[in-house]
Amino acid sequence: MDRERDELLHTFMAEAHEILDEIERALLQLETGPDVHDVLQRVFRATHTLKGSAGSVGLGCLSDLGHAAEDVIEALCRGDLPLTTPVVSLLLETVDAARRLVAEIERGQVERSNSHEEVIARLQEARRRGPEALQGAWATGARRATEDDAEGATTLKSIRVAVEKLDRMADLIGELTLGRNRLARTLRAVRGEAGAALRDQMEEQDRLCRELEEAVRAARMVPVGPWFRHYERTVRDLAHAQGRLARLVVLHGDVEVDTAVVERFRDALTHLLRNAICHGIEAPEARRAAGKDPCGTITLHAAHERGGIALRISDDGAGMSRERIAARVRALGRHPAPDALPDHELFSLVFEPGFSTAAESSHLAGRGMGMDVVRRSVESIQGTIRIESREGHGTSLLVQLPLTLATIEGLSVGIGDERYVVPLRAVLACCDLPRGSLAHGGAQGLMVRSGRALPCVRLRALFGLGGAPPPEERVVIVAHGGSEAGLVVDALDGEGRTVVKPLGQLFRRVPGISGSTILGDGSVAMILDVDALLGGVLRDVGQADALDERRAAPSAAGGAPA
Structure with a gap:
């Protein structure tokens, strides 16, 4: 618990410095610039944010100081208190007092100075008596600001970089x-x-x-813990808006990830939490009837896995209904035999555009847009997502993200004169292609590995590169959707660190290609998006197989031919 509070305090301190700088700049504009009312509104909003943030991390002294400053600023906005130089000086002195408190907290100082109490008293007096209560404030503020500058010059230990x-x-x-x-x-x-x-x-x-x-x-x-904990208020407010109770639990928040990954996944995580509340967590009465805690729990779990970060977003709600999802799949014509699909394949269909089982839509959920947005957001940063669920017991979304977007560990493969890079975190093994596994020039087939059939795809045929494959082909075994598949290539060139280059507009929507890189010989190689590449191909194969089984079923049962 102490570690969690330390992480929250660290995040708060960085924000507090920015907010105080913003307040100070705005106060200085009050005496020299136009639009006084707009500037006062900015000061009020920033002060209110600082007060609320300080209160949320248990810093009552800083929260009290912000509350007293709020009263004075509110009186200025209403015109109850005239805007004079002594008033601005007192507010600047309030900024100085807040900075002293923040510095004491950063140093871990247990016994803190009480100079802020004097500032609070003067703010309260100014609110009651007006400008005449502020005699001498200007000189006092100037003297303390100079002292603060001298002290602060020796305490700068970190900076924030854009x-x-x-x-x-x-x-x-x-x-x-x-x-x-x-x-x-x-x-x-x-x-x-x-x-x-x-x-x-x-x-x-x-x-x-x-x-x-x-x-x-x-x-x-950056550690994911402070990022995750920012959603505690979101979960609470969304739950109350739906007439439910929910809490957010963060596990292993010390796992670190690239800040670019955080920014690109932020909206997707909001969608997932919203869906957990709107479609997962039941109403308190329903949870009591099912023998559950009336307050539902949403858990965010992070861990390092396969050279990336694995996130598990879980809830203990109602879970997903296979029957309802299968019925919706049939109604939309997304698969001819959804009942025959294993759970992970059936549940993956909820990521299709426009898919929703909600009886009615609202401003929070039910329009079939959220999960499609989530999948596209995850795939755009080379991530994968899949669903595990048990009806009545809850749902978990397993998200695999890269640690960074700038470089990846990749396996370079050759197909004729072309070169491609397979992200190494998706690679499980490499082997020779057994003879007869694929027809000559065919795009898809099966090979036997460890006693079971493994679907495989020949990239030469899939990309339409032309030419005959070599006598000896190689197979890259990759992880896909909780199972395995094979990518058939001509040659394996070796692995190494690959610098990811963004694609131009012409190639941005090419399926199965996520980026490009420049190899050591100066040639350009495309980086494969394994899940996007195999998803459509293997899904088409599965649908064709299921359709063939359904057509053959009446004959096998002795029924009349169609």
Whole structure:
């Protein structure tokens, strides 16, 4: 619990500094700029935010100071208190007092100064008596501000950096990595003692480049705990809006992830929490009748897994009904035999556009848009998502995300003269393609691995590259939708760190391609989106197989032919 509070305090401190800077800038504008009313409104909103945030992390002293300042600012907005230089000076002194409290909290100081109490008293007196209560405030504020500047100059231990600057640093590291790969390829061709000496120097440069890359990546990493806990209020308010009770529990919040991943997944997580409340958590009366706690629980669990981050968003609500989902699938014509599908395949259909089993729509849910948005958001950052659910016991969404979007560990494969990169976190194994598994030139087939049939896809045929496959083909076994599948390629070129380059508008909507990279020889290779690539192909195969089974069923049972 102490660790969680420390994380919340750390997040609050960073925000508090920004809010206080904003208040100070606005107060200085009051005496020199127009639109006084608008500036006062900005000051009031920022002060209210600071007061509320301080109260939520148990900092009553800072919350009390903000409340007293709010009263004065509100009186200024209404015109009950004239805007004079002493009033502005007192509010600036309030900012100084707040900064002193924040500094004491950051230092872990148990016994805090009581100078803020004097400022609170003067704010209250100014609210009651007006400007005449503020004699001497100007000089006192100036003196304390100077003292605060002298003290603050020795306590600066961290700074906040704009994400754009970190993105630029990551781009430069990527360019450096590409240059290093090209140079290493060139040096392999240099013979003799000179070549050996250059390669030794290159190994040292490799080490420094890797350390620099790790340092930049570490600077972009943020713990997911404070991010998750920002949703505690969201869960509470959404539950109350639906006439329900719900709490949010965060587990393993010390797991770190790239800040770009956080920003890209933020809206998707909001959708998932909203769906958990609207479609999962039951009303208190229904939960009591089922022997559950009237207050539902939504759990956010994070862990490092397969070189990325695995998130589990779980609720202990009503779960998903196979019957209702299968009926909806049939009504929409999404699959000819939904009852025959295993749970993970049937539940994955809820991510289709326009899919919803809600009886009616509202401003929160029921329009069939949320889960489609979630899937596209997850896939846009090279993530995967699948659903586990038991009716009456709750639902879990398992989301696999990369740690960073700037670089990936990839396996380079060759198909004719073309090169592709398979993200290494999706690769399970590599092997030779058994003879007869695929027809010559065919796109799909089955191979036997560890005693069971494994669907496989020949990328040459899928991408329409043309030409005949080589006599000996290779198979990359990848994880897909909780199962396995094989990608048939001509050759395996090896694995390594790959710099992700965004696609242009022309290729952005090409299925199965998520990005591009530049290889060591200067050629361009496409990065495969394994789930998007296999999802449509294997789903079509499954639908065709199920349709064939249904057509054959009457004959097998001895019925009349159609």
